[in-house]
Amino acid sequence: MTITQLYYVLAVAENQNFTKAAEKCFVTQPTLSMQIQKLEEQLDIQIFDRTKKPIELTEVGKKIVTQARNIVNESYRIQDIVDQQKGFIGGEFKLGIIPTVMPTLLPMFLKSFIKKHPKVKLKIEELTTEEIIARIKDGHLDAAIAATPLENENIKERVLYFEPFVNYIPKGHRLHTSKKINTTDLNVDDMLLLEDGHCFRDGVLNLCKAFKNHTDDKFQLESGSIETLIKLSDEGLGMTLLPYLHTLDLNNNEKENLIYFNEPTPAREVSIIYHKSELKMQIIEALQDVISSIIRGAIAFQNVQIISPLPK
Template sequence: MTITQLHYVLAVAEYQNFTKAAQKVFVTQPTLSMQIQKLEDELEIQIFDRSKKPIELTEVGKKIVYQAKNIVNESDRIKDIVDQQKGFIGGEFRLGIIPTVMPTLLPMFLTNFIKKYPKVKLKIEELHTEAIIEKLQEGHLDAAIAATPLEFENIKERVLYYEPFVAYTPPGHRLAKEDKIKAEELEVDDILLLEDGHCFKEGILNICKADKNVESSSFQLESGSFETLIKLSNEGLGMTLLPYLHTLDINEREAKNLRMFEEPSPAREVSLIYHKSELKMQIIQALQDIIAGVVRGAIAFQNVKIISPIHK
């Protein structure tokens, strides 16, 4: 039995197809099939039921895959231990970022990070929080940037910054003449929201203390982008809430429609999160330092009230 064979087993279990799995691990399909067959012969069991389409794990195969994940992850960490000892900052690093953070934060730190740590190969994915947690648990991500706090014992969180919610109230809206807005003045059926899956939406519902399944009396609309929400708001269809960093790119005309909240301002906590068994701590620390450096100049809010990204 070899670590390589276990890698092949995990690839087939993930893709449920020998050809796709072979492409994933960069070997020919006959080579992959031969090595898995060799392992099955050695163990005297069948890991995969090849008669099913797509291929399925046998009952004993499911147990083997569970153990193989642990073995492969631990074997991968041997190099991480050596890198840490040498102080080496490099190699592949898989980073997930939630959609409401990606477009504003990534351009702020990516160039600086690449220049300072050219030996790190960042692989970045835009993912919702639920998918991030799943991939961290399965070892498919090294770390992620997400709204916190989250309620997972095996996920560590390092706070990067606190980002206030900002109201966007177009002319003619009932709150447009307010200098600063109170959270209790918000009415959830008057707010244009992001679609389900965005933790920013959950935060807004928590500010409003609203039911998750709230329905508007006139119409119900959810969008995947803040730009769309702003345009709809400009058409008089309601107000919306934006993360502070997103407001920095708004044009001068639309910036007049922004309203801050009275202190303590409702805000989201944005953190670098990773599995408690993660060993690429030198890269995590490097990311934290770079991001903290660039964000410090953009966000200087202290008197804030952290809003949970999990709907209560």
């Protein structure tokens, strides 16, 4: 049994196709098939049910894939040990970022990180929290930046910063003339929200439902982007909540519609998250150091109340 054979098994399990798996592994399909067949013969079992289209794992195959993933991950740790011993911070690093963090945080830290750690080849994807958790579990992401806590036993979290919620309330709205508002003033029925699947939406709902009972989750409008929510709000279609960093790039007219909460300010916790196996920790720590040093000058709020990003 070899690490390479287990790597091929994981590729077929993911792609449910020998040809696609071979392409991902940069080998010919006969080579990949032969190695998996040799492993099956050695173990005297079938890992894959080849009669199914697409190919499926057998029951014992599912257990083998779980163990194979652990073994392959642990094999990567050997290179990690060598890199850490040499003080080397480099190589490919796959990072996921949730949509409501990507456009504001990435421009703040990316240039500084690349300049400080030029040997790291960052591959960055914008993904939902659900997609991030699945990819970290499967080993397709080294780390991610997401709203926490996620309460997932397979994932570790390092807090980067606390980002307050800010009210965006257009002229003519019942709360527009308020100097500051309380969370109890919010009414989810006149609020514009992001589409289902965004953790920021779930945070807003958790904030509203903590103080008022709403039996009907029907809203006037939902959108896929915060920018669209602002435009819809400007049209008098309702208020919305913004993450604090999104407010920094608003124009002067838009900033007149910002109204802050009384303390403790509702906020989301943003963390760098990674698998409990703790691979490539030297790069994760480098990211944390760069982001934390930059964000300190952007967010000065102290007295905050963390709102869960988990749907409830």
